[in-house]
Amino acid sequence: MALPEKSKMSVLEFAQLYRLHKEKLRNVALKTGQEGVPHRLITTNAVYAPWANDEDFGQTLKIVQGNSLVDDYCLYELWSLAGQLTKIPGDVIEVGAWKGGSGCLIASRFAKENIDVTSYLCDTFAGVVKAGEKDTFYKNGEHADSCVEEVEALAETLEVRGSIKILKGVFPDETGAELEDKKFRLCHIDVDS
Structure with a gap:
């Protein structure tokens, strides 16, 4: 039908x-x-669908949708969680940023709440790495259609570029040392394995 x-x-x-x-x-x-x-x-x-009446979320969602594989339900959950963490100290980390949709959405929520927070978006920007014999779908290289510049452009559009730091490479192997002294209020882990 x-x-x-x-x-x-x-x-x-x-x-x-x-x-x-x-x-x-x-x-x-x-x-x-x-x-x-x-x-x-x-x-x-x-x-x-509480997000149907959340105009800020709706406007942000329209901007990030093409840059995220995360569904609307989960994006709203991340938006809501960020709103609940305004009084908790620490930064934000997202491991598996792809094109930056969910990470920039989280950063946008903190910006709308006037919260000064750095969002660290970690990705290889080379697709899936370290797929092993037990992986059912991934073989390496999937989701390689993203780049740092695309994430930067999205962050500019949402006016959160100044609060985002992009870490390119395998996390934590190649980029974890940059975050050793950081504390996080929100960690979004979205890796494909």
Whole structure:
């Protein structure tokens, strides 16, 4: 069943539509090219979406979406966590920044709260490294389509460039020493392995 884009329906109508089709949705298998490795769409009965009324989040989300593989639910969770940590001392670290979407979103939330914090965005900018024989999908090199300049441009757009420090290389092997004396209020670990 196809729905028109931006169709509006009541929560009750949506819940009924979902119940009618949830078994079909649950059984959608995603082709990964890896035999024996299960991937499925995860569906939920939840319809509460507090981010729908959060204008600051909505505006920031529109800017970062193309620079993040993190879904809206998790991005809102990071946004909310940053808002709850305004009185906690320390900086922010993100390991696995890719194109900077989630890291810049976190930095933007602190900036909107007028909190002076440095966000360290760590990535190889060469894609996945150190994939091993037990990895089910990654073989090395996946997500290599990012670069420091792209993250810097996103940070400029969000007006948080001054609060972001980009650490290029394998963390912690190549970049961890730069952070030995730092304390962190928030750590977002998003590595693909």
